Amino acid sequence: MKTINDFNFKDKKALIRVDFNVPLNEQFEVTDDTRIVSAKPTIIKILEDGGSCVLMSHLGRPKGVDDTFSLRHIVDKVSEVIGVEVKFVDNCVGAEAEAAAKALQPGEVLLLENLRFHSEETAGDVAFAEGLSKLGDIYVNDAFGTAHRAHASTTIVAQFFPEHKCFGYLLAEEIESIEKVMKTGEKPVLAVLGGAKVSSKITIIENILDKVDHLIIGGGMTFTFIKAQGGSIGESICEDDKLDMALEILKNAKAKNVQVHIPVDVVAADSFSNDAATQIVDVTKIPDGWQGLDAGPKSLANFHDVVMQCKTILWNGPLGVFEMENFSKGTIALGNSIAEATKKGAFSLVGGGDSVAAVKQFGFEDKVSYVSTGGGAMLESLEGKTLPGIAAILE
Numbered sequence: 223m224k225t226i227n228d229f230n231f232k233d234k235k236a237l238i239r240v241d242f243n244v245p246l247n248e249q250f251e252v253t254d255d256t257r258i259v260s261a262k263p264t265i266i267k268i269l270e271d272g273g274s275c276v277l278m279s280h281l282g283r284p285k286g287v288d289d290t291f292s293l294r295h296i297v298d299k300v301s302e303v304i305g306v307e308v309k310f311v312d313n314c315v316g317a318e319a320e321a322a323a324k325a326l327q328p329g330e331v332l333l334l335e336n337l338r339f340h341s342e343e344t345a346g347d348v349a350f351a352e353g354l355s356k357l358g359d360i361y362v363n364d365a366f367g368t369a370h371r372a373h374a375s376t377t378i379v380a381q382f383f384p385e386h387k388c389f390g391y392l393l394a395e396e397i398e399s400i401e402k403v404m405k406t407g408e409k410p411v412l413a414v415l416g417g418a419k420v421s422s423k424i425t426i427i428e429n430i431l432d433k434v435d436h437l438i439i440g441g442g443m444t445f446t447f448i449k450a451q452g453g454s455i456g457e458s459i460c461e462d463d464k465l466d467m468a469l470e471i472l473k474n475a476k477a478k479n480v481q482v483h484i485p486v487d488v489v490a491a492d493s494f495s496n497d498a499a500t501q502i503v504d505v506t507k508i509p510d511g512w513q514g515l516d517a518g519p520k521s522l523a524n525f526h527d528v529v530m531q532c533k534t535i536l537w538n539g540p541l542g543v544f545e546m547e548n549f550s551k552g553t554i555a556l557g558n559s560i561a562e563a564t565k566k567g568a569f570s571l572v573g574g575g576d577s578v579a580a581v582k583q584f585g586f587e588d589k590v591s592y593v594s595t596g597g598g599a600m601l602e603s604l605e606g607k608t609l610p611g612i613a614a615i616l617e
């Protein structure tokens with residue numbers, strides 16, 4: 223796996239695909255600079271080598287040129303985070319961009335305008351990718367959040383740098399973290415899969431059964447498994463067309479010697495609301511008119527024991543409707559258990575979909591080993607897919 227450590231960037235221009243798709247408020251101010259901060263180590267290494275950086279990114283989903291989505295809005299923030307005054311050019315390809323890249327001196331940083339102002343970017347257009355390739359000597363991909371897309375800047379452009387392409391620090395760390403769970407992690411390995419639906423996680427579950435010793439299934443998925451086994455789930459969320467699939471998963475897990483842990487009790491509510499009346503009930507005996515919205519205390523105690531036994535932990539998906547305070551306790555308790563296990567030496571990776579939001583909201587970010595920056599890219603990695611942006615560098 224080639225990373226930026228394999229190159230000396232002295233007098234070289236690095237064309238870096240970063241993920242600066244950051245949230246902006248109505249005044250076009252950056253409200254969360256995590257993604258910019260995450261790209262900093264790669265940029266600094268290149269500048270310290272004596273090279274220069276041409277940064278390319280998308281922002282939002284513009285349809286053509288649209289000032290609302292201009293990366294110009296973030297130039298000051300990037301300058302502040304990197305500690306170098308960042309230059310900006312109004313286009314990401316063409317004469318103007320080429321002239322700006324050419325004028326760049328060692329130690330300087332240039333940010334290109336939003337890649338998605340050109341529909342060729344998401345179409346993976348080869349000629350457009352060739353246009354981008356003219357802006358640098360070495361291609362660096364440091365954008366995990368878009369690594370699952372075969373876009374011009376994330377994948378196609380790599381072919382114009384057959385010997386001069388590599389991963390930035392952030393992307394390399396993402397890949398290593400996933401490998402720790404999927405291949406090289408110390409046993410016992412645990413995956414906690416929560417979230418709303420079995421259907422969105424089924425490919426992950428199937429793939430992960432070959433890698434883990436323990437599987438905790440929580441969140442809304444619980445009830446499809448409980449109903450499949452004959453339990454009464456009241457009005458809880460359930461995918462009736464996935465009942466056979468749930469039984470099949472349990473059968474496969476048994477055959478593969480994976481211990482599956484499902485909530486035994488839940489916090490049931492009489493409506494989908496933070497103000498609903500609640501009671502703790504056996505997960506197989508949820509009364510009519512009630513729905514399970516969080517894991518109950520016995521379940522959390524069981525999960526704590528499992529987490530504490532494991533040396534490698536993957537967490538994807540909340541254990542309950544964490545957006546409502548009254549149903550967030552399960553997710554918080556699980557986060558605390560994983561934090562404790564991490565403190566005792568376990569490797570913990572959190573990522574995919576909503577898990578990152580939950581982890582940030584409850585302040586677990588610094589208490590787990592790694593929080594992935596890519597929602598969809600992480601989910602596809604866990605499904606066992608080779609992401610096109612990663613494959614393009616490895617080829």
Ligand code: AMP
Pocket residue numbers: 416417418419422440441442443459514515516538539540541542543544545575576577
């Ligand atoms: P996902 O994107 O699949 O990880 O699902 C995350 C969503 O699952 C969150 O918005 C949670 O509110 C929701 N969720 C978790 N547990 C439940 C539950 N018991 N009933 C309904 N939704 C749930």
